[in-house]
Amino acid sequence: MPNSNSKRIAAEKAAAYIQDGMTVGLGTGSTAYWAIQEIGKKVHNGLQIKAVATSVQSEKLAIDLGIPLSPFSEIAEIDVTIDGADEVDGMWNLIKGGGGALLREKIIASSSKELIVVVDESKVVDRLGKFHLPVEVVKFGYELTRRKLSALGCEPKLRLVDQKPYMTDNGNYILDCDFKQIAMPSECHDAINSIPGVVDNGLFIGMAAKVIVGYKDGSVKECY
Numbered sequence: 001m002p003n004s005n006s007k008r009i010a011a012e013k014a015a016a017y018i019q020d021g022m023t024v025g026l027g028t029g030s031t032a033y034w035a036i037q038e039i040g041k042k043v044h045n046g047l048q049i050k051a052v053a054t055s056v057q058s059e060k061l062a063i064d065l066g067i068p069l070s071p072f073s074e075i076a077e078i079d080v081t082i083d084g085a086d087e088v089d090g091m092w093n094l095i096k097g098g099g100g101a102l103l104r105e106k107i108i109a110s111s112s113k114e115l116i117v118v119v120d121e122s123k124v125v126d127r128l129g130k131f132h133l134p135v136e137v138v139k140f141g142y143e144l145t146r147r148k149l150s151a152l153g154c155e156p157k158l159r160l161v162d163q164k165p166y167m168t169d170n171g172n173y174i175l176d177c178d179f180k181q182i183a184m185p186s187e188c189h190d191a192i193n194s195i196p197g198v199v200d201n202g203l204f205i206g207m208a209a210k211v212i213v214g215y216k217d218g219s220v221k222e223c224y
């Protein structure tokens with residue numbers, strides 16, 4: 001169970017937007033965890049929703065909490081998705097993928113009427129890029145893909161777990177790219193995604209409809 005009250009209060013505030021009849025996207029990570037917990041409580045108390053999850057981890061949590069999951073074939077559009085972020089700038093551009101779920105998160109966010117981003121205050125930045133940008137790449141020839149990424153002015157490192165390459169839910173690798181600062185997020189997003197071998201990157205440009213920030217002092221700020 002993640003231990004951060006500022007994440008929890010932001011997530012709980014976001015869960016208040018979920019209403020009967022909605023199709024809800026469940027994010028991934030320690031902040032989304034609290035949103036899923038809160039949605040689980042509401043479902044237990046009679047809230048009628050359908051949900052889709054952005055990772056195997058969140059899917060398991062939803063099942064444990066009795067949140068009904070629907071196959072994508074039965075879903076035309078998602079009403080609201082609640083998800084965390086690793087960085088949020090003043091234009092609400094995001095870096096996501098610290099938890100490795102960026103591709104499924106982006107697929108679901110792009111099919112959502114509203115993406116509500118829930119973060120603690122540490123995630124709010126003037127400029128993106130201190131957090132190393134996760135880039136999901138196919139395994140084949142990833143060393144070549146890494147070289148092409150370096151040419152964009154970053155230092156990409158293969159994400160490892162227990163000294164072995166981390167594998168996403170989609171069976172791909174993650175290269176965490178240290179750009180120091182990302183001056184032009186939209187251009188950077190497009191340049192990365194034009195490299196063969198790249199599946200997607202963790203820049204979410206103009207996708208957030210609301211950002212809810214939880215603070216250490218217990219206050220929550222909603223930005224529309």
Ligand code: 5RP
Nearest residue numbers: 029030031084097098099101
């Ligand atoms: C997972 C994500 C997460 O939303 C992001 O890493 C933030 O995680 P946390 O809420 O645990 O700080 O993008 O791929």
